[in-house]
Amino acid sequence: MYYVSTRNKGVKRMAAEAIAQGLAEDGGLFTPEVFPKLSQNALNTMRDMSYQQRAVYVMKPYLDDFTASELTAYTKRAYGDRKFDVKEVAPVREIGENTYALELWHGPTCAFKDMALQMLPHLLTASLDKTAERRTACILVATSGDTGKAAMEGFRDVGRTRILVFYPKDGVSDIQRLQMLTQEGENVGVCAVEGNFDDAQSGVKRLFNDETLREELSERGYFFSSANSINWGRVLPQVVYYVSAYCDLMRADKIKKGDPLNVCVPTGNFGDILAAYYAKEMGVPLGKLICASNQNNVLTDFMRTGLYDRNRTFYNTISPSMDILISSNLERVLFEFSDRDDGEVRSYMEQLAASGRYEVSDAVKARFQQNFAAGFCDDGATRAMIAKLWNEAHYLSDPHSAVAFHVLEDYRARTGDDTPALVVSTASPFKFCSDVLSALGVKELRSGLEVIDQLAEETGIAPPRSLSILKDRRTRFGQTTRPEDLAQRVLEFLK
């Protein structure tokens, strides 16, 4: 199967090339030329498989240039017992009647980014071999908090890769920052950027497009690659857990094969919910895909009006991984809904770059409204939902997932649609202890990392081991830079 650029269908690559390269030369995103369909029996077949086996089954048709035994080896290493703290890897929990949580945070860094970033290094290093690339991959990451840590953990000490992470100086939680600054590994680097996530992300995008820098680094034996959610090697492993959740619900007799299942996804860069759309395209009977945002509600407005407009106030919220005004992966859906009209996509993206806004055609807008619903809530409503879930269902939720629970509740009240729904739970509550404790009504917070024990005592729930050992870790990084100096930082890093 080939992958085409969303901005030029004439650009075609094999999977290994698309993964090694990350972003197409024209700035477009690599997208499968066609979506493989699950066979009639596939869901029944996968029902009794392990997560690892389901991952091979789902990913194989997209990866012609990888063998099944390669993929089996990667899934074992990525999702094997020691990496995730539950054997189901991505367990589904029943929260109330017709409402389920898909917990994607049982991996080494306690956020859903692990689901993809434990797999990407295997796909990427194999891709270097398959494309006869001799240079070392320099992976540049702009992070709103969780990707950076998960990417470094996935790539640490992986041969022929270096990884440099940029995060917005004041845009991440204390625990997220410490997780990054204590990262181990000889090939990793971390640097704070003045500004917000969009500043960091735009800065990194400029690096990718900087011809002079690319040539300079090529002479030193490096090329740029991306671990951001635009890389196909990150999107694909995310398709797996939607298929897996559906199979788990079948196995638990909560739904029958063919029953619709709505999903509600706390959304930032549109990568997670994009994977749900792809799972649906493959034939998983998913219903509405409900896009949940925090106060940075550019997507809610877009779904309602067809006008995407990033010219608005940027809010730092208690769900920082969703503090994003440019949702890069939306481009892949624009490509589908314009019937793969690359000229139309290019025009939208040019308008976005020039003026920060674009308005889609009525046809595109109608297809968004058929497939997606959207809603948002502010920090107050997020806190109220954390408290409600704890008090009424004894379920401890992090702020990102709580946004989704709130938006689902709103959606149901507004539409009367009470189809069984899967809420995607994207982070461990222990990653955001202070905000969760405040939401539970605790007035006096302990300082620093002691809030981890405080949340454990308050709830009787044990914290994930990777967070409770943070206090014994040494801080290794501490640099801050201006967005316009990122190239300088890269050159130093690769000296």
Ligand SMILES: *Cc1c(COP(=O)(O)O)cnc(C)c1O
């Ligand atoms: C990254 C992230 C999100 C947003 O996911 P996207 O794929 O960017 O839409 C939501 N919640 C958490 C905890 C995250 O880390």
